[in-house]
Amino acid sequence: MTQDYQSGVIAEQNRDAIFLSFNQTHQPDAQARVKQVLSGLPQRVELLRNQLPDVALHLTVGIGSAYWDSLSPDSRPALLRGFPALEQGGRVAPSTPTDLLFIVRADQYDACFELAREIAEGLQGAAELVEEVHGFRYLDARDLTGFVDGTENPQGDDRLEVALVGDEDPDFAGGSYLHLQRYEHDLSAWNRQSLKEQEDAYGRTKVDNIEYPSAEKSPHAHTKRTSLKRPDGSSIEILRQSMPYGDSTRKGLMFVSVCRTPENFELMLKSMVEGDESGQADRILEFTRAVTGASFFVPAPSWLKRLA
Numbered sequence: 563m564t565q566d567y568q569s570g571v572i573a574e575q576n577r578d579a580i581f582l583s584f585n586q587t588h589q590p591d592a593q594a595r596v597k598q599v600l601s602g603l604p605q606r607v608e609l610l611r612n613q614l615p616d617v618a619l620h621l622t623v624g625i626g627s628a629y630w631d632s633l634s635p636d637s638r639p640a641l642l643r644g645f646p647a648l649e650q651g652g653r654v655a656p657s658t659p660t661d662l663l664f665i666v667r668a669d670q671y672d673a674c675f676e677l678a679r680e681i682a683e684g685l686q687g688a689a690e691l692v693e694e695v696h697g698f699r700y701l702d703a704r705d706l707t708g709f710v711d712g713t714e715n716p717q718g719d720d721r722l723e724v725a726l727v728g729d730e731d732p733d734f735a736g737g738s739y740l741h742l743q744r745y746e747h748d749l750s751a752w753n754r755q756s757l758k759e760q761e762d763a764y765g766r767t768k769v770d771n772i773e774y775p776s777a778e779k780s781p782h783a784h785t786k787r788t789s790l791k792r793p794d795g796s797s798i799e800i801l802r803q804s805m806p807y808g809d810s811t812r813k814g815l816m817f818v819s820v821c822r823t824p825e826n827f828e829l830m831l832k833s834m835v836e837g838d839e840s841g842q843a844d845r846i847l848e849f850t851r852a853v854t855g856a857s858f859f860v861p862a863p864s865w866l867k868r869l870a
């Protein structure tokens with residue numbers, strides 16, 4: 563059996579990425595054209611992957627929570643809902659919904675460019691570009707704050723188990739709930755912190771990327787705020803597919819969470835922004851600020867093909 567999930571949901575980090583967000587226009591044939599582009603993409607990506615076998619090309623197509631019903635009025639993923647906007651003590655997580663998200667990833671920028679160009683060209687007139695961001699692997703998979711990002715992500719088959727909807731929603735099995743936030747870092751303020759202050763903010767060492775013993779983690783440490791457990795002791799998990807981006811004016815992280823339920827991301831975000839029962843919030847939010855936030859469903863390729 564061939565796999566029926568979008569490879570970009572599960573794949574390991576690539577060297578390059580292009581993030582494209584679009585809103586459908588009000589042209590009379592706009593929706594029909596969007597459907598045509600979406601339904602053709604799984605095959606187009608397959609072809610490109612065969613032509614360029616060495617570049618690990620992946621595409622993730624997400625359909626916005628508010629847009630879903632207009633594209634597919636008859637059936638909706640059971641848990642698809644809007645982005646949970648939050649604000650507390652100067653920390654913000656805004657909701658900025660968009661209709662469509664395309665994350666094109668590869669180990670060679672020209673392959674990303676080619677597929678992104680085709681998508682934008684196909685959607686011309688039918689959807690307008692809201693934001694385009696180019697992501698890249700920074701050093702040995704570090705965030706721009708200098709810390710390795712992704713270490714505690716699920717590995718191997720656990721990635722599928724955590725990220726993909728299963729029998730709980732059979733019509734949407736193989737799909738995934740995706741949350742995207744663009745964070746802008748204040749690297750000057752961050753780099754004024756001592757090494758110890760930076761390490762305490764994450765609860766991990768910087769160069770060697772070693773986790774602090776639990777008892778030594780501050781309640782404000784990012785890894786403390788995001789490693790959550792259920793009452794039965796099991797871990798609440800997401801698969802992160804984030805990538806740094808930047809130029810001389812703005813820089814930060816395109817944070818991406820994929821999961822078989824939106825709840826896990828929502829709980830973690832709340833824990834970061836609102837803090838624990840004593841209001842002790844995530845220290846890294848003093849140095850980075852979310853400027854966008856949107857929730858999508860990433861359907862299985864077979865679902866996209868049926869839009870034709």
Ligand code: HEM
Pocket residue numbers: 705707709710711712713714715745764766784785788789800815817819827830831834846850
């Ligand atoms: C861990 C960076 C936002 C969830 C980490 C780590 C880094 C990091 C460096 C430690 C290494 C690792 O396990 O990956 C960042 C940055 C962010 C950000 C720079 C924003 C600018 C978020 C958000 C969430 C999140 C918004 C979820 C709502 C997690 C989780 C872990 C983690 C679940 C693993 C915790 C553990 O089990 O130790 N992050 N992160 N992160 N982050 Fe973030």
